[in-house]
Amino acid sequence: MELAKIGASTRAAAAGCEMNPAGRNEGSKKAMSGWALAAWLLLPLVVLVVLKTDCLPQVTVPQLFTQFSITQLAADGSAHNVTSSGTESATQREAVDIARLNAAHDPVVGAPTPAASSDETAAGVVDASRDLKNQTGLLAVNGERDGFWVNSDVAAPRSKLSCNFSFYRMNICVMEGDVRMHGKAGTVYVVSASDDSYRPENGTVTIRPYPRKWEKPTMQMAREVTIRSSGPGATDMAPPPCTATHDVPAVVFSTGGYSSNFFHAVTDIVIPLYNTAREYDGRVQLVVTDYSRKWIAKYRHVLAALSDYPAIDFDADDTVRCFPKVHVGIESHKELGIIPVLSHKGYTLMDFRDFLRSAYSLKRAWSTPVNRTSGGRPRLVMLLRRHSRAFTNEAEAVAAAAEVGFEVVAAGPEAVRDMAQFAEVVNSCDVMVGVHGAGLTNMVFLPHNGTAMQIIPWGEMKWACWSIFGETVPDMGLRYVEYEATAEETTLKDVYPRDHPVFTNPISIHKQGFGQLWKIFLDGQNVTLDINRFRGVMQQIYKDVTIT
Numbered sequence: 277m278e279l280a281k282i283g284a285s286t287r288a289a290a291a292g293c294e295m296n297p298a299g300r301n302e303g304s305k306k307a308m309s310g311w312a313l314a315a316w317l318l319l320p321l322v323v324l325v326v327l328k329t330d331c332l333p334q335v336t337v338p339q340l341f342t343q344f345s346i347t348q349l350a351a352d353g354s355a356h357n358v359t360s361s362g363t364e365s366a367t368q369r370e371a372v373d374i375a376r377l378n379a380a381h382d383p384v385v386g387a388p389t390p391a392a393s394s395d396e397t398a399a400g401v402v403d404a405s406r407d408l409k410n411q412t413g414l415l416a417v418n419g420e421r422d423g424f425w426v427n428s429d430v431a432a433p434r435s436k437l438s439c440n441f442s443f444y445r446m447n448i449c450v451m452e453g454d455v456r457m458h459g460k461a462g463t464v465y466v467v468s469a470s471d472d473s474y475r476p477e478n479g480t481v482t483i484r485p486y487p488r489k490w491e492k493p494t495m496q497m498a499r500e501v502t503i504r505s506s507g508p509g510a511t512d513m514a515p516p517p518c519t520a521t522h523d524v525p526a527v528v529f530s531t532g533g534y535s536s537n538f539f540h541a542v543t544d545i546v547i548p549l550y551n552t553a554r555e556y557d558g559r560v561q562l563v564v565t566d567y568s569r570k571w572i573a574k575y576r577h578v579l580a581a582l583s584d585y586p587a588i589d590f591d592a593d594d595t596v597r598c599f600p601k602v603h604v605g606i607e608s609h610k611e612l613g614i615i616p617v618l619s620h621k622g623y624t625l626m627d628f629r630d631f632l633r634s635a636y637s638l639k640r641a642w643s644t645p646v647n648r649t650s651g652g653r654p655r656l657v658m659l660l661r662r663h664s665r666a667f668t669n670e671a672e673a674v675a676a677a678a679e680v681g682f683e684v685v686a687a688g689p690e691a692v693r694d695m696a697q698f699a700e701v702v703n704s705c706d707v708m709v710g711v712h713g714a715g716l717t718n719m720v721f722l723p724h725n726g727t728a729m730q731i732i733p734w735g736e737m738k739w740a741c742w743s744i745f746g747e748t749v750p751d752m753g754l755r756y757v758e759y760e761a762t763a764e765e766t767t768l769k770d771v772y773p774r775d776h777p778v779f780t781n782p783i784s785i786h787k788q789g790f791g792q793l794w795k796i797f798l799d800g801q802n803v804t805l806d807i808n809r810f811r812g813v814m815q816q817i818y819k820d821v822t823i824t
């Protein structure tokens with residue numbers, strides 16, 4: 277690969293010379309004061325929306341709400357009262373605002389425009405929690421708190437409907453037997469094949485097949501799929517006759533939500549799809565709601581590796597398709613990760629990365645130490661943002677890494693745009709360096725034992741940034757290095773006096789809501805690396821990835 281040359285002019289370099297090498301494997305929250313940590317936890321909306329805006333996904337909200345389980349009941353029909361969260365009370369306005377926010381997302385090219393005010397977002401979060409409580413209350417009344425699972429053997433041996441609505445991240449139904457799908461009607465029918473008498477499983481459940489169910493506004497961007505099941509005697513369902521018959525299972529998922537953001541595409545769709553569809557070894561039909569042509573094109577390598585068939589646009593599909601088995605909803609465990617004990621196939625994030633490597637025909641499984649005595653140079657890819665959180669002195673930074681001994685690939689937005697091509701570039705490298713942002717998601721393409729370094733912008737964001745990218749790095753089989761920009765390394769110092777809360781009390785800015793946090797700390801700063809400090813960190817990494 278070519279060593280890319282940086283053409284950008286450099287701006288004023290930082291004068292700060294404080295040597296402060298970044299700690300390694302610093303995933304801990306220790307650097308964050310208790311108060312700061314509490315602020316993140318108590319203001320889930322902050323992280324929640326930051327996440328939507330190109331970078332900071334949310335891991336704190338789940339912990340807040342896990343005490344509520346949504347229970348889905350079976351036999352008594354009360355199941356029908358439980359709908360997927362995010363349907364009832366989020367206002368259209370929120371959905372529109374967030375959609376606008378989303379439209380502005382391009383994880384690699386630039387930063388989104390913060391449109392939603394923190395108040396609106398807060399409302400969404402509050403509504404979500406209230407609904408969870410209501411549902412829990414409702415179900416508690418029914419005295420079935422432990423009955424997590426709908427498992428209705430619909431009269432006949434052939435048809436079976438199993439739903440789990442108690443996962444934190446998603447609702448899922450798996451149907452087997454006589455299952456018919458009419459995409460245009462947004463409906464999946466589970467038909468009992470038996471002539472037995474009617475049983476009350478003819479109910480209706482709905483699922484938005486996007487695994488971020490605690491985020492109401494996000495879920496508004498995913499179409500609701502209705503699942504209707506009935507006994508043979510039920511006249512109200514009248515399942516339409518099949519006009520096409522498939523002999524492989526189907527997996528229904530949405531490319532709505534925040535799928536245009538690379539972090540979200542991988543966290544919310546690619547990994548969950550792998551969890552759900554990989555086991556069929558290609559013999560599976562992917563069916564897409566909120567079909568995004570662009571998304572399907574961009575992730576074609578992944579889709580082709582998962583399925584032997586072209587994906588079907590559910591919403592436009594007027595065919596009534598019959599499948600032996602259908603999954604509605606895909607299995608998500610955490611941000612940018614897999615929890616093996618939750619995966620019924622026991623998949624790990626390493627397995628997922630091996631899968632990606634095969635999907636993109638990437639050559640290097642492992643990053644092996646380079647022998648520097650014999651003149652080897654480990655390769656380092658530096659992600660260069662352009663709009664915000666950009667390096668003002670990127671040429672010096674690249675030069676410093678090169679001086680230390682790396683062969684540097686400088687990757688601006690243009691380089692990152694062609695995903696397959698960039699996957700190859702990343703895979704050819706041993707180290708990835710970038711400022712917090714969706715681009716860091718490209719670490720999934722690094723060879724095992726590679727090193728991912730996250731530069732955290734000024735603003736008390738260490739813990740949040742770690743929880744998004746740092747936490748999952750060991751599961752990827754990578755090493756993590758963190759570098760937190762100091763007050764001397766942010767361009768905010770050209771805008772705010774040093775006695776301003778931006779410097780003296782960043783958490784107070786977080787507390788003003790997402791709008792301010794975004795405007796100041798995420799969209800409002802570039803990073804002027806202290807080259808001496810940066811060089812020191814580069815030297816340490818270099819030592820760790822080379823031998824003599």
Ligand SMILES: *[C@@H]1O[C@H](CO)[C@@H](O)[C@H](O)[C@H]1NC(C)=O
Pocket residue numbers: 354356357414418
């Ligand atoms: C479920 O909804 C139906 C009709 O919407 C209502 O009659 C019934 O009481 C509800 N069940 C529960 C348990 O709330």
Ligand SMILES: *[C@@H]1O[C@H](CO)[C@@H](O)[C@H](O)[C@H]1NC(C)=O
Pocket residue numbers: 424425440441442443444
């Ligand atoms: C449904 O999901 C919940 C929450 O993760 C889990 O505890 C439960 O075991 C699941 N039910 C089944 C039958 O898998």
Ligand SMILES: *[C@@H]1O[C@H](CO)[C@@H](O)[C@H](O)[C@H]1NC(C)=O
Pocket residue numbers: 353356476478479480509510511512
């Ligand atoms: C089942 O279907 C019958 C009509 O076939 C309807 O009267 C009944 O309300 C349905 N039960 C449920 C729980 O929806």
Ligand SMILES: *[C@@H]1O[C@H](CO)[C@@H](O)[C@H](O)[C@H]1NC(C)=O
Pocket residue numbers: 642643644645725
């Ligand atoms: C990966 O890194 C570990 C720890 O540094 C090392 O023990 C192991 O040999 C490395 N594996 C390969 C294939 O280089």
Ligand SMILES: *[C@@H]1O[C@H](CO)[C@@H](O)[C@H](O)[C@H]1NC(C)=O
Pocket residue numbers: 647648649650823824
């Ligand atoms: C590194 O290269 C030098 C010179 O080619 C050689 O003498 C040395 O044994 C190599 N080191 C390792 C660990 O392979």
Ligand SMILES: *[C@@H]1O[C@H](CO)[C@@H](O)[C@H](O)[C@H]1NC(C)=O
Pocket residue numbers: 662663664665666767799800801802
């Ligand atoms: C950051 O740098 C980019 C590219 O030079 C520039 O367009 C943008 O205005 C800068 N942003 C801030 C907040 O300084």
